[in-house]
Amino acid sequence: xxxxxxxxxxxxxxxxxxxxxxxxxxxxxxxxxxxxxxxxxxxxxxxxxxxxxxxxxxxxxxxxxxxxxxxxxxxxxxxxxxxxxxxxxxxxxxxxxxxxxxxxxxxxxxxxxxxxxxxxxxxxxxxxxxxxxxxxxxxxxxxxxxxxxxxxxxxxxxxxxxxxxxxxxxxxxxxxxxxxxxxxxxxxxxxxxxxxxxxxxxxxxxxxxxxxxxxxxxxxxxxxxxxxxxxxxxxxxxxxxxxxxxxxxxxxxxxxxxxxxxxxxxxxxxxxxxxxxxxxxxxxxxxxxxxxxxxxxxxxxxxxxxxxxxxxxxxxxxxxxxxxxxxxxxxxxxxxxxxxxxxxxxxxxxxxxxxxxxxxx
Amino acid sequence: xxxxxxxxxxxxxxxxxxxxxxxxxxxxxxxxxxxxxxxxxxxxxxxxxxxxxxxxxxxxxxxxxxxxxxxxxxxxxxxxxxxxxxxxxxxxxxxxxxxxxxxxxxxxxxxxxxxxxxxxxxxxxxxxxxxxxxxxxxxxxxxxxxxxxxxxxxxxxxxxxxxxxxxxxxxxxxxxxxxxxxxxxxxxxxxxxxxxxxxxxxxxxxxxxxxxxxxxxxxxxxxxxxxxxxxxxxxxxxxxxxxxxxxxxxxxxxxxxxxxxxxxxxxxxxxxxxxxxxxxxxxxxxxxxxxxxxxxxxxxxxxxxxxxxxxxxxxxxxxxxxxxxxxxxxxxxxxxxxxxxxxxxxxxxxxxxxxxxxxxxxxxxxxxxxxxxxxxxxxxxxxxxxxxxxxxxxxxxxxxxxxxxxxxxxxxxxxxxxxxxxxxxxxxxx
Numbered sequence: 001x002x003x004x005x006x007x008x009x010x011x012x013x014x015x016x017x018x019x020x021x022x023x024x025x026x027x028x029x030x031x032x033x034x035x036x037x038x039x040x041x042x043x044x045x046x047x048x049x050x051x052x053x054x055x056x057x058x059x060x061x062x063x064x065x066x067x068x069x070x071x072x073x074x075x076x077x078x079x080x081x082x083x084x085x086x087x088x089x090x091x092x093x094x095x096x097x098x099x100x101x102x103x104x105x106x107x108x109x110x111x112x113x114x115x116x117x118x119x120x121x122x123x124x125x126x127x128x129x130x131x132x133x134x135x136x137x138x139x140x141x142x143x144x145x146x147x148x149x150x151x152x153x154x155x156x157x158x159x160x161x162x163x164x165x166x167x168x169x170x171x172x173x174x175x176x177x178x179x180x181x182x183x184x185x186x187x188x189x190x191x192x193x194x195x196x197x198x199x200x201x202x203x204x205x206x207x208x209x210x211x212x213x214x215x216x217x218x219x220x221x222x223x224x225x226x227x228x229x230x231x232x233x234x235x236x237x238x239x240x241x242x243x244x245x246x247x248x249x250x251x252x253x254x255x256x257x258x259x260x261x262x263x264x265x266x267x268x269x270x271x272x273x274x275x276x277x278x279x280x281x282x283x284x285x286x287x288x289x290x291x292x293x294x295x296x297x298x299x300x301x302x303x304x305x306x307x308x309x310x311x312x313x314x315x316x317x318x319x320x321x322x323x324x325x326x327x328x329x330x331x332x333x334x335x336x337x338x339x340x341x342x343x344x345x346x347x348x349x350x351x352x353x354x355x356x357x358x359x360x361x
Numbered sequence: 362x363x364x365x366x367x368x369x370x371x372x373x374x375x376x377x378x379x380x381x382x383x384x385x386x387x388x389x390x391x392x393x394x395x396x397x398x399x400x401x402x403x404x405x406x407x408x409x410x411x412x413x414x415x416x417x418x419x420x421x422x423x424x425x426x427x428x429x430x431x432x433x434x435x436x437x438x439x440x441x442x443x444x445x446x447x448x449x450x451x452x453x454x455x456x457x458x459x460x461x462x463x464x465x466x467x468x469x470x471x472x473x474x475x476x477x478x479x480x481x482x483x484x485x486x487x488x489x490x491x492x493x494x495x496x497x498x499x500x501x502x503x504x505x506x507x508x509x510x511x512x513x514x515x516x517x518x519x520x521x522x523x524x525x526x527x528x529x530x531x532x533x534x535x536x537x538x539x540x541x542x543x544x545x546x547x548x549x550x551x552x553x554x555x556x557x558x559x560x561x562x563x564x565x566x567x568x569x570x571x572x573x574x575x576x577x578x579x580x581x582x583x584x585x586x587x588x589x590x591x592x593x594x595x596x597x598x599x600x601x602x603x604x605x606x607x608x609x610x611x612x613x614x615x616x617x618x619x620x621x622x623x624x625x626x627x628x629x630x631x632x633x634x635x636x637x638x639x640x641x642x643x644x645x646x647x648x649x650x651x652x653x654x655x656x657x658x659x660x661x662x663x664x665x666x667x668x669x670x671x672x673x674x675x676x677x678x679x680x681x682x683x684x685x686x687x688x689x690x691x692x693x694x695x696x697x698x699x700x701x702x703x704x705x706x707x708x709x710x711x712x713x714x715x716x717x718x719x720x721x722x723x724x725x726x727x728x729x730x731x732x733x734x735x736x737x738x739x740x741x742x743x744x745x746x747x748x749x750x751x752x753x754x755x756x757x758x759x760x761x762x763x764x765x766x767x768x769x770x771x772x773x774x775x776x777x778x779x780x781x782x783x784x785x786x787x788x789x790x791x
Contacts, residue, residue, distance in 0.1 A: 058485060067477045166590055170560055171791050179520065180562040180777050181496060200476065272473050278590075281472040281497060316477065322467045323481045329438065329469045 010355040017350050022298070029346035033338040040334060044327055051325055058320045059313060066199035070272070071312035073202065074099070074264040074283075076209040078290030079297065079304040080216050081260030085136075086299055087220060088253035089233025094139065094154030096287025097161030098132040098258045100279055102265025104165060105131030107173070107184060107276040110191040110269075117190045124191050125266050132262015133255045135161065140254040144247040158287065162279035169278050184276040193271035202271025205263065212260055216301040229253045261287065289315070296343055314339060428463040429489050429674060432482035434475060435468045436495035441593050443618025443643045448494050448517075450644075451662035455670065462670060475501035483509050490673060492666075493517065496561075502526060511680050513673060518563070520776070522687065525680035529665050529688035531696040534570035534775070535741045536658035537614065538750035539699055539734055540640045541574020543655055543707070544582075544612040546718050546730040547638050548575075551582040554605030556615035556622050558592050560790045562778050564616050569782045571614050573750045576784045578720060578730065585610065586787035595621040602626070612638045623650040638711075645702035655711045659698040665690055689772065692742045699738055706738070707731070751775060756783040 017025070038048035058064055078095045085092035109115070109124040139157060142148035166182075175185035193202035220226035232239040232249040239246035264286065269276055276282065293311050297303030314336040321332040353360065433452050437445035445468065452464050465486055470478050475498045482488040483505070490513045493502045499519035506514050506526035514526045522528055544553050553575055557564050572584045585608060587601035598621040602613055606629060615622040623646045626639040630653040639650060641657025665688050672678040678686065690696035699706045707715065715731035722728050725736060740748035753764035757780040764770055770778075779789055 058481075063480060063484070067480075174791070180565075180779050182559065182561060268473070277472065277497070284471045284473060316474075319467060319470070319474065319478050319481060323432075323465060323478065323486060326465070 008357055012353045012355065014351055014353050022350060025346050025350045026343060029343045030339065032346070033342040036342070037335045037338050040331065040338075041325075044331060046325055046327070051321075054324055055317050055320050058324065059317050063199070064316070066196070066201055067316050068309065068312045069206065070200045070202075071315050072308050073205050073209055073267055073271075074286045075290055075293055075311050076304060076308040077205070077212065077264035077267070078261050078286050079293035079308050080209065080213045080301055081257040081264075082290050082294040083297065083299050083301050083304060084216055084219075084229075084253050084260070085257040086294055087226075087233060088229040088250055089235070090140065090143070090250060090254055090257075091151045092136065092154050092254065092257055093151055093291065094136065094157050094287070095257075095261045095290050096283055096285070097154070097158035098135045098261040099265040099268070099283050099287050100158075100161040100165050101135040102128035102132035102262025103269040103276060103282050104168065104265075105129075105262065106191070106266040106269050107168075107187075110187040111173070111184060117188075120188075120190045121193070121270070124270060125263065128266030129259040129262045132260075132265060133258040136254045136258025136261070137251065140251055144250055165276065165279040165282065169276055173276065175275070182278045187270065187274045191270050192274060193267065195271070200272065202267055205267035205271060208263065210305065213301045213304050216256075220301070225249075225252070261290075292340055295347075296340075298347070310339075428461050429670065430487055431462055431464045431670065432479075432486065432488040432491040433464060433466045434470050434478055434482075434491065434493045434495075434498060435466065436470060436472075436497065437468070437593055437618060439466065439468045441618045442620055444592065445494070445618070447643050447660045448492075448662055451666050454663045455666055458667070459670060459674075461674065470498075472497035472501070476505065479505040483512055489513065490515070490670070513678065513680050513683070515669060520687075522684055524682065524684055527669070527678070527683040527686035527688075529669065530690070531660050531662060531665060532689055532691050533658045533660075533697055534566050534750065535692050536697055536699050537567045537570040538574040539737060540614055540656055540658065541571040541576075542578050542730065542734050542737065543574075543711075543715065544571070544614065544638070544640075545575035545578030546715060546720075547655065547711075548579065548582050548612050550609045550611050551579065552609040552611065553582055553584045554602070554608070554610030554613045555584055555586045556598055556601045556605065556613060556617060557586050557588050558616045558618075559590060560588060562776055565781070565789055566775055566778050567616060568785065569778065570750050572782050572785050573755070576782070578733070580784070582784065584785045584787075586781075586785065588790060589617060591617075593618040595619045598622055599625055606635075606637055611636065614640050615642055618643065620644075620646045620649040623654050626650055626653040629653075641701045645700070647701040647705060647708060650701075651708075652710065654701045654708060656699060656707050657701045659700050659703060661696055661698055664694065664696045692738070693744065693746055707734070757781060758783045758785055758788075 034052065041048040041051045059068065078099065082092055082095055106124040106128040109120060109127050115123055135157065139148070139150045139153035142153055143150045169182040169184060173184045174180070175183050177185055193204055195201060196203050220230065228244050228249050229252070231242060232244055232246050236246050239249070268282055273282065289311055293304060293307045296307035296310065318329070318332040318336065321327050321335060322329060433448065435445040435448060437443070439445055439449045449466055452466060455462060456464055465482060465488065467478050475493065479491055479501065482491055491505070492515050494517040496518045499516055499521055502514050502516040502519070503521045503523065503526055506523050510525060512525065516526060516528050518530050519528050555568050555571065557568060568584070568586060575582050575584060585605060587605055589597045589601060591597060594617065598615065598617045598619060602622045602625040605613060613622055613626055623639045623641060626637040627650040629635045629637040636653065638653050638655050641647065641654055641659065643658065643660055645659060646657060647654055669678065701708050712731060715734070716729050718730045719727055720730065720733070722733060725733065728736070737748060749769050751764065751770035753768045754762060754766040755764040757763050760783070763780065781787065781789060
């Protein structure tokens with residue numbers, strides 16, 4: 001089937017490649033981007049072979065892997081959450097805000113609610129999920145009832161969420177023992193997520209992340225609900241034609257999405273920071289990183305684990321490039337950009353064939 | 362026979378004389394020998410000691426030849442033209458003056474990533490000293506101190522210390538006060554603006570010091586504040602500066618890590634025919650505002666860093682005795698400097714204007730503004746620091762007396778200050 005034709009350039013859809021071919025394509029993408037970045041390292045006066053050995057050796061030590069895993073947790077939860085929304089045809093760009101609201105919910109339980117201490121952590125996890133889910137529910141209700149474009153509303157609500165966090169840490173929740181700095185007091189240790197000793201991995205959240213990716217996979221491959229979500233994602237008319245409850249299916253998808261993302265927020269405040277800080281330091285852009293994660297995994301919930309791992313590797317590998325190779329932050333950003341871009345390009349080439357005269361890719 | 366007898370006699374006499382002479386002198390050489398022998402032994406011992414000393418010194422020299430590895434962790438980009446840039450300038454200067462240090466800078470480190478970067482600096486790059494230069498790194502630095510008890514850490518702008526974690530800060534409030542004196546003299550509208558980063562004690566303190574300076578020269582002028590909620594955000598800073606100018610402000614001070622406010626003021630002064638004056642913050646910004654940037658606050662982090670590092674090298678600071686090491690250095694120690702550029706306390710274009718403006722001062726009588734600024738600068742630079750801007754009576758802008766007449770605010774009060782003095786018409790967000 002011909003899709004487009006510009007100056008003799010033809011782009012055609014390929015037959016859907018199988019799983020081994022798709023994995024092979026991704027590996028090819030990584031190799032391509034490494035070759036490109038090698039030029040970059042060479043220009044900076046560093047032997048590319050030395051650079052790559054250093055990056056890999058230092059990333060895959062015990063402590064290096066532990067740090068990658070720590071970073072992987074929020075990215076994994078956000079990625080799985082976003083996959084649910086994307087599969088249901090909802091462009092949820094609001095993971096950043098939902099994550100922050102999850103963090104706010106956990107902080108509220110941790111510091112300001114009087115509950116029986118052993119229940120405090122489970123309650124913080126639950127309330128964080130509820131806060132994230134409710135934040136996600138607002139744009140989807142607007143979409144279903146008033147046809148408001150969710151791309152814009154979810155994106156805008158990120159800024160509102162970060163405003164809420166900043167208001168809280170500069171205002172009513174400012175810590176009494178923090179000398180006027182924008183932090184809440186430290187959480188009592190009853191809401192600290194347990195860590196694997198010697199690392200910063202808050203393992204309950206990690207287990208939950210892996211578990212949720214499997215559950216979401218089951219949801220879409222084995223259940224009617226998942227099927228209905230996918231169908232409703234094709235549009236209101238199709239849903240109406242098939243007699244499916246369009247609004248409720250989209251809302252369920254968004255609640256799952258926001259809940260998982262909110263849980264990532266709880267993990268960050270109860271596992272890493274142990275207090276609420278101003279917005280930009282709580283999340284460091286996981287909500288946006290996860291959008292890339294979702295597309296890297298090809299919207300496959302099980303694929304979210306390797307793609308979250310790749311992203312976490314790139315984010316933590318960034319400081320090896322700075323610390324051990326002495327290159328500036330910008331270089332590490334270009335390195336990461338090369339890898340992600342070539343992954344996405346190769347993904348597209350896997351689905352389309354480009355012809356130009358006699359030449360074919 | 363006679364010959365034989367004479368020969369025998371000679372032989373016997375010879376033997377007797379030989380014996381006598383021999384016995385006489387034979388003892389002396391042996392005593393001499395003993396003396397020389399003892400002398401030799403003691404010289405040999407001294408030589409052995411010297412040579413072992415020498416090899417010890419050699420070993421020590423080899424230790425000294427091993428450079429001191431120093432890591433610097435920055436929160437912002439090195440080229441931010443503000444906070445991070447100033448620290449990095451100091452770092453590069455130190456590499457020039459101290460041949461025995463080796464430094465590793467790491468920029469744009471997120472607060473959550475700080476523990477990992479410290480780990481990498483200590484375990485992979487074998488750093489001996491790590492400087493963390495953002496308030497948000499405080500807990501991570503303290504915890505790293507517990508984790509690596511034989512390494513030395515210094516945290517900038519915090520207050521948590523332990524045996525191997527010290528703190529340091531170059532404080533600006535004296536300079537903001539001096540800028541306030543100038544601002545009070547230059548304003549025609551009696552409206553003065555302040556573009557502020559975050560409502561934290563450090564920034565609130567600086568706004569107050571600035572307003573106290575304004576009040577000393579011009580009690581009718583009012584100061585308004587716009588908050589950015591960012592350390593580095595040129596577009597927000599431009600918006601805030603333009604909003605303050607629209608309100609009527611004709612002098613602006615700021616806390617933000619870019620020269621944006623200076624650029625906006627220069628634009629209004631030279632292109633829009635509406636002079637608005639400003640003050641450089643952190644780095645020299647005279648070249649961004651040759652016609653509008655009057656003075657400013659400049660930092661000399663290298664003064665503090667050089668002191669810390671040379672004391673570590675000489676063994677005065679160790680990983681056991683930093684519990685009470687807190688640098689809170691200002692004009693007296695030379696850690697900060699008044700000026701739009703280094704060595705230019707006041708932009709030459711404004712010197713005649715300030716010299717021509719007089720006021721009746723309760724302490725100095727009739728004095729020109731220029732002389733007042735220089736007098737105060739001198740008072741605060743002296744060893745005894747005979748003047749402090751935060752001396753009572755000071756009222757907050759709700760009308761209550763915060764500092765009794767004659768009393769100076771303490772370090773801890775200044776550290777936690779969360780109210781505005783009475784000529785500021787804004788509120789501290791809470």
